[in-house]
Amino acid sequence: MALQNKILLLNYKGYLREVFNRSFASNSRALYKSARNESLRITEIEDGREPERSVDGTRIRSLKEMPGPSAISNLIEFFCRDGFSRIHEIQIEHSKKYGKIFKSRFGPQLVVSIAGRDLVAEVLRAEGVAPQRGNMESWQEYRDLRGRSTGLISAEGEDWLKMRSVLRQLIMRPKDVAQFSDDVNGVIVDLIKRVDTLRSQQPDGQTVLNINDLFFKYAMEGMAAILYEDRLGCLENKIPQKSQDYIAALHLMFSSFKMTMYAGAIPKWLRPIIPRPWKEFCSSWDGLFSFSQVHVDKRLAEIKDQVARGEAVKGGLLTHMLVTQEMNLEEIYANMTEMLLAGVDTTSFTLSWATYLLARNPDVQEQIYEEITTTLGHGTIPTADDVPRLPLIRGLVKETLRLFPVLPGNGRVTQDDLVVAGYFIPKGTQLALCHYSTSMDEENFPGAKDFCPERWIRKDATDRVDNFGSIPFGYGIRSCIGRRLAELEMHLALTQLIQRYRIGVCPFTDEVKAKTHGLLCPAAPINLHFIERRA
Amino acid sequence: MSLVTLTRRLLNLSAQGSPLRRSAFVLASDTAGLKRCSLPGQLQACCTRQRNVSTSTQPLRADSKVTINFINRDGEKITAKGSPGESLLDVVINQDLDFDGFGACEGTLACSTCHLIFDEDVYKKLGPVTDEEMDMLDLAYGLTDTSRLGCQICLTRSLDGITARVPDSVTDIRQSEDVSS
Numbered sequence: 149m150a151l152q153n154k155i156l157l158l159n160y161k162g163y164l165r166e167v168f169n170r171s172f173a174s175n176s177r178a179l180y181k182s183a184r185n186e187s188l189r190i191t192e193i194e195d196g197r198e199p200e201r202s203v204d205g206t207r208i209r210s211l212k213e214m215p216g217p218s219a220i221s222n223l224i225e226f227f228c229r230d231g232f233s234r235i236h237e238i239q240i241e242h243s244k245k246y247g248k249i250f251k252s253r254f255g256p257q258l259v260v261s262i263a264g265r266d267l268v269a270e271v272l273r274a275e276g277v278a279p280q281r282g283n284m285e286s287w288q289e290y291r292d293l294r295g296r297s298t299g300l301i302s303a304e305g306e307d308w309l310k311m312r313s314v315l316r317q318l319i320m321r322p323k324d325v326a327q328f329s330d331d332v333n334g335v336i337v338d339l340i341k342r343v344d345t346l347r348s349q350q351p352d353g354q355t356v357l358n359i360n361d362l363f364f365k366y367a368m369e370g371m372a373a374i375l376y377e378d379r380l381g382c383l384e385n386k387i388p389q390k391s392q393d394y395i396a397a398l399h400l401m402f403s404s405f406k407m408t409m410y411a412g413a414i415p416k417w418l419r420p421i422i423p424r425p426w427k428e429f430c431s432s433w434d435g436l437f438s439f440s441q442v443h444v445d446k447r448l449a450e451i452k453d454q455v456a457r458g459e460a461v462k463g464g465l466l467t468h469m470l471v472t473q474e475m476n477l478e479e480i481y482a483n484m485t486e487m488l489l490a491g492v493d494t495t496s497f498t499l500s501w502a503t504y505l506l507a508r509n510p511d512v513q514e515q516i517y518e519e520i521t522t523t524l525g526h527g528t529i530p531t532a533d534d535v536p537r538l539p540l541i542r543g544l545v546k547e548t549l550r551l552f553p554v555l556p557g558n559g560r561v562t563q564d565d566l567v568v569a570g571y572f573i574p575k576g577t578q579l580a581l582c583h584y585s586t587s588m589d590e591e592n593f594p595g596a597k598d599f600c601p602e603r604w605i606r607k608d609a610t611d612r613v614d615n616f617g618s619i620p621f622g623y624g625i626r627s628c629i630g631r632r633l634a635e636l637e638m639h640l641a642l643t644q645l646i647q648r649y650r651i652g653v654c655p656f657t658d659e660v661k662a663k664t665h666g667l668l669c670p671a672a673p674i675n676l677h678f679i680e681r682r683a
Numbered sequence: 684m685s686l687v688t689l690t691r692r693l694l695n696l697s698a699q700g701s702p703l704r705r706s707a708f709v710l711a712s713d714t715a716g717l718k719r720c721s722l723p724g725q726l727q728a729c730c731t732r733q734r735n736v737s738t739s740t741q742p743l744r745a746d747s748k749v750t751i752n753f754i755n756r757d758g759e760k761i762t763a764k765g766s767p768g769e770s771l772l773d774v775v776i777n778q779d780l781d782f783d784g785f786g787a788c789e790g791t792l793a794c795s796t797c798h799l800i801f802d803e804d805v806y807k808k809l810g811p812v813t814d815e816e817m818d819m820l821d822l823a824y825g826l827t828d829t830s831r832l833g834c835q836i837c838l839t840r841s842l843d844g845i846t847a848r849v850p851d852s853v854t855d856i857r858q859s860e861d862v863s864s
Contacts, residue, residue: 273824316788321790321791322792536814612821612826624788
């Protein structure tokens with residue numbers, strides 16, 4: 149999401165120069181006081197002079213001096229060689245070539261890439277109260293056009309903070325999220341049924357073709373069960389028309405990803421000449437919003453009926469939001485829309501990769517199966533309370549997301565002037581945090597190319613296994629709000645699938661590579677065998 | 684106090700009531716004929732909320748308070764009192780202790796800014812650490828073997844008189860004026 153709105157249309161060079169000069173001229177005292185780290189500290193200087201050296205004698209360098217690919221080579225890479233689908237690989241190539249911090253230019257947009265684990269940590273730890281991910285102008289413009297509210301993805305500043313404060317109290321605490329176990333397990337019953345139906349339709353009775361299609365429906369059904377307190381029938385043999393329409397809108401949003409990126413980048417006056425990107429962008433949003441509205445309105449009507457009859461109002465997340473009115477109805481529509489959008493592809497890709505990796509690494513799969521049967525036996529249906537006793541299941545999800553971080557890079561727009569790795573980065577600079585390259589870095593993860601869920605297992609409570617090298621959900625107050633919901637959906641589904649089936653490679657599927665299409669996704673369909681285990 | 688802390692504190696104050704209590708209030712005032720609004724257990728949890736519900740019916744006596752000594756980043760000792768069931772983060776917020784940037788995510792386990800360091804014997808008394816807390820501790824600045832997140836520690840009588848040290852400030856790479864205050 150963040151990457152697709154990278155293109156800012158402003159005179160960046162002039163802006164940079166202005167910010168650079170202004171901040172150094174006026175903030176010299178503050179600079180000395182606030183920079184506490186030895187290597188970053190700037191020598192005390194006389195007012196009005198630019199600081200040139202930090203305390204240890206290193207000169208603070210300007211963005212001009214930062215290495216990086218030239219604007220022209222970037223243009224060729226991205227527009228002629230379809231670099232957009234290889235953003236994750238380009239991250240690694242560039243960080244090998246230019247180091248852990250480098251700059252790239254996409255037309256008028258300058259992006260500073262942060263590809264070092266410790267630098268990512270520094271940047272995220274310096275965040276303020278309302279971090280900004282990237283330019284969301286096109287999202288906001290659509291919402292203004294239709295009189296809609298922004299949601300957690302598209303909102304910024306105070307609006308964002310207000311909604312985040314409400315929603316994080318509802319769906320972020322692991323203890324609260326654990327209560328959704330039964331809802332999720334209800335969806336898993338249908339997932340398993342669907343696996344069996346799909347297998348039975350194949351001549352070998354074992355193959356499930358394009359596993360992502362199945363997990364897409366599972367994730368959508370799971371999110372709807374939690375967010376709407378309703379089921380959509382995505383895992384049924386015949387999917388209801390309304391759910392089909394929504395899936396179509398979601399696919400349009402996804403398939404027209406590049407279009408929507410251009411929709412934000414193409415200046416308004418060009419729209420009459422090139423109307424399609426903006427039109428598709430709007431129509432897919434129309435579809436997504438109306439779907440959410442139908443479900444929210446339905447629940448609202450039920451609540452009103454119950455109140456009119458004098459009955460107690462009982463319900464889950466949506467009921468709570470409608471009853472407490474901490475957010476108004478438009479804000480609820482917008483957040484339901486954006487949370488559903490954010491919670492489907494992300495979860496389904498990760499589940500697809502996880503099962504793909506299990507199939508290609510039967511020894512690891514057997515080890516996890518052993519853990520599950522030792523802990524739960526063959527027939528026990530796991531809940532969130534069982535997950536702490538299944539460390540390899542947690543390791544499986546972490547390792548999958550390390551190898552295939554669904555968001556290979558995340559964005560931040562700096563809200564203060566920063567000094568990172570000795571470079572002065574003015575406020576308002578677009579940063580790209582290169583999660584893919586840090587998670588594939590041998591320094592952070594020895595044997596980085598190997599699939600090894602065990603690397604995440606702790607010996608005891610003081611054993612440290614992780615750091616900023618792999619933070620697929622981000623870190624801090626703008627990290628993924630659906631993280632715990634997604635984890636629950638993945639932990640429970642994977643446990644039951646491994647418990648029930650031996651997942652194997654299918655002769656139709658060779659190695660599947662990843663490509664970036666907004667998110668990091670399988671470049672080809674993943675077909676797998678699901679062979680029933682006998683207890 | 685920096686603007687950052689102030690904003691956060693204001694938000695914390697407004698977000699403190701239990702969702703359960705507020706739901707009932709809104710419905711009672713907005714709609715006639717509704718006696719009660721009951722919401723599922725999934726929406727009521729954690730120390731803060733339970734405390735708020737219980738204090739409304741049975742005010743806690745002053746002598747049941749638990750004393751906590753904080754050592755701030757300047758090495759100064761600050762003594763504060765909290766009620767059993769509150770988290771250490773609640774104590775910092777309720778007592779308006781000025782530890783800049785502390786508890787940014789309001790105890791929802793999305794950051795590690797309420798990181799506190801304990802003596803070893805105290806650490807052992809604090810109870811088990813969940814996986815989610817350990818994952819967040821991995822991302823804490825200045826981590827030690829006796830580190831915990833303040834939002835995950837619920838006060839009990841047995842913790843009376845303990846000392847919790849606020850670790851040194853994160854390396855601040857920000858260069859603008861408002862962070863230097």
